Amino acid sequence: MTPSTTPDLILFNGRFTTLDRANPTATAVAVSQRRFSAVGSDREILPLAGPQTRRIDLGGRSALPGLIDNHLHLIRGGLNFNMELRWDGVKSLADAMAMLKAQVDVTPAPQWVRVVGGFTEHQFVEKRLPTLAELNAVAPDTPVFILHLYDRALLNGAALRAVGYTKDTPEPPGGQILRDSAGNPTGLLLAKPNASILYATLAKGPKLPRDYQVNSTRHFMRELNRLGVTGAIDAGGGMQNYPDDYDVIQELADADQLTIRLAYNLFTQKPKEEKDDFLRWTSTSQYKQGTDYFRHNGAGEMLVFSAADFEDFRQPQPELAPGMEGELEEVVRILAQNRWPWRMHATYDETIDRA
Secondary structure: OOOOOOOOEEEEOOEEEOOOOOOOEEOEEEEEOOEEEEEEOHHHHHHHOOOOOEEEEOOOOEOOOOEEEEEEOHHHHHHHHHHEOOOOOOOOHHHHHHHHHHHHHHOOOOOOEEEEOOOOHHHOOOOOOOOHHHHHHHOOOOOEEEEEOOOEEEEOHHHHHHHOOOOOOOOOOOOEEEEOOOOOEEEEEEOOOOOHHHHHHHOOOOOOOHHHHHHHHHHHHHHHHHOOEEEEEEOOOOOOOOOHHHHHHHHHHHOOOOOOEEEEEEOOOOOOOHHHHHHHHHHHOOOOOEOOOEEEEEEOOOOOHHHOOOOOOOOOOOOOOOOHHHHHHHHHHHHHHOOOOEOOOOOOHHHHHHO
8 A cells, every 4th residue: 555645754663563464564654734644664655755754663563543432522521631630550448548648738719629430439448438537537628529429529527618508408319418416518429319419429529720721621631632532422411501601622623732633512401491501502514514624423322311310330220200201202303303412321221212
């Protein structure tokens, strides 16, 4: 395979699996205008280079296609990435708590320290989560929010004060605030019957300034690139209103600074307003509008709140409204009439069967 133009890029001294039975492997490739233009040996490909061709020596390593994550929350997650502590792969609770203490020491008021999932107590040698007393000991004045899977969240005393949960706070729909014998919140929130309380509490935290959000989103994309991700479908998310909360990612897209090809879905935000949202969006937005790096991808993952099962996998089944099907059909009809594809977040058999 030979190019018709001088390549922009040549990767050589590597290992490529071509999926061509006649020539199953190669050591070099040429890329012209972001497409493969030649595949072969170093001897065949290197002479194709021109004065402006970039050459990268792979040092004998295998080259893989970029990974495409088909369910990611990059737009929302990027805004907070720089201020989240991650316990992924940490072997002991002692080490995790030392990391937490170090983060507390450098976190300015009124910001929180947040561990937003990505871990389980089973990865720790101690086989347990931190206690609320341990959190209060390392962070007496800095709010700490720790999300464990989608079943619970731990808040220290400073976080309880920041969100305003007191003895007089009523029990919220979609969750439980555990209380002591005097009725005061302990700091443990449970996702019973669903995780709404966890999302709502996390959303109360302060946001980063705009320029910090831009920087944070860049760092999130670079971390994904480091892991081999080059494309993603953004599934929207709670507290991610369109178009208001898309201004940071739009700024990066307009400046040609996205390092992830991103197709984004639109996610309705409030119960009983879903139909109005999609009527408005289908009249003002076009499916596939945008560029190769930032493109409208239809509707989802939330279509109607009555059909949302809010994944707490420790519960045997979700609580779905009896009239869910009718509300879902109204929205799906709007999407079908406008030729918008849609995706629905369904994690239980019952949700899938009824939808």
